[in-house]
Amino acid sequence: AIQMTQSPSSLSASVGDRVTITCRASQDIRDDLGWYQQKPGKAPKLLIFAASSLQSGVPSRFSGSASGTDFTLTISSLQPEDVATYYCLQDYNYPWTFGQGTKVE
Amino acid sequence: QVQLVQSGGGVVQPGRSLRLSCAASGFSFTSFAMHWVRQPPGKGLEWVAMILYDGSNKYYADSVKGRFTVSRDNSKNTVYLHMNSLSAEETAVYYCARGDMRIWGQGTLVTVSS
Numbered sequence: 001a002i003q004m005t006q007s008p009s010s011l012s013a014s015v016g017d018r019v020t021i022t023c024r025a026s027q028d029i030r031d032d033l034g035w036y037q038q039k040p041g042k043a044p045k046l047l048i049f050a051a052s053s054l055q056s057g058v059p060s061r062f063s064g065s066a067s068g069t070d071f072t073l074t075i076s077s078l079q080p081e082d083v084a085t086y087y088c089l090q091d092y093n094y095p096w097t098f099g100q101g102t103k104v105e
Numbered sequence: 106q107v108q109l110v111q112s113g114g115g116v117v118q119p120g121r122s123l124r125l126s127c128a129a130s131g132f133s134f135t136s137f138a139m140h141w142v143r144q145p146p147g148k149g150l151e152w153v154a155m156i157l158y159d160g161s162n163k164y165y166a167d168s169v170k171g172r173f174t175v176s177r178d179n180s181k182n183t184v185y186l187h188m189n190s191l192s193a194e195e196t197a198v199y200y201c202a203r204g205d206m207r208i209w210g211q212g213t214l215v216t217v218s219s
Contacts, residue, residue, distance in 0.1 A: 001167065034206060036150075043200055043209035044142075044150065055207065087150055089206070094164035096140075096152040 002026050002090050006099025013104065019075040021102045023088035031066055032092035035073045038101075039084045047086075048073065078104070107131035107208055109201050114213030117191055125186040127201030127210050134182040135159070138204030141175060141186045143197040144212075151197075156184060158204070191217045 003026035013019050023033065031051035036044040046055045048064035051071055061076045075082055088099040113125040127139070141153040154175040155164045163175050174187040184201060196217050201210040 036206075038150075043202075043212055045209075046206050049206075089150075089152070091206075094155065095166045096155075098150045098152060101149040 001095050002029060002092065002097050004088055004090055004097050004099040006088055006102060008102060009100060010103040010105065013078050015078055015080060017078045019078050019082075019104060021073045021086055021088075021104075023071045023073075023099045025069040025071070025090055025092075028069060029090045029092035032090060033064075033066070033071050034089045034091060035062075035064055036087045036089060037082075037084045038087065044087065075104075109203065109208055109210035111199075111201055111210040111213045114199065114215050116216045116218060118219050119192055119217055120190055122187070122189045123191065123215060124188070125199055125201075125213060125215070127184045127186075129182045129184070129203070132203070132208070135179045139175075139177060139184040140202045140204065140206070141184075142200045142202060143195075143215075144200070145194070145197045153199070154186065155204075188215070191215075193217045 005024045007022050033051045035048040037047050038044040047058050047062050051066040052064045063074045065072045085101045085103045087101050090097055108130055110128045117123045138157050140155045142150055143153050144150050153166050156175040156177050160177050172189045177184040198212040198214050200212045
């Protein structure tokens, strides 16, 4: 199975900060990667699909990029409502695999 | 509205079985694959299983292969997860999700305990 290594596991930032989260795939997954936001007690929410496409309704401060097997989620200006845990998910082949998660505080 | 409503969670003894249900509404159920994802308390997400729109193909995580079965009844707009030989480590919130991962169920807690 493809391994997704996500970092950091947690971070603390201030309102207005630029936040970057990274996932590295153990093999080529093209751009078959999504980013999800999960708040406590809630189901995950899709933010970014196909590595860099913004899901409808998601604020434009969220963006995704890819370079080889490295994928990045960026929050350009952190807002209080962005406090959550973020996960990457490779949907290149089965079994799909999530990163370990990044808790943003 | 577009939604997935889950049912069937609860407390089950180790080694026993349980079936989860996920009922879809507000979209063309037969046009989408469906997934199951789980999350142990305080831990990360784990993808569990997928079934194609017509049930013709299914995929499973290695951790559940041979014990879990995903099925669907397109006449009832419902997908199921049959879980056998459950262990305590499989205590988790189980989510169903539409194939494009844009719509998720509310989650249902499965507690495996004697």
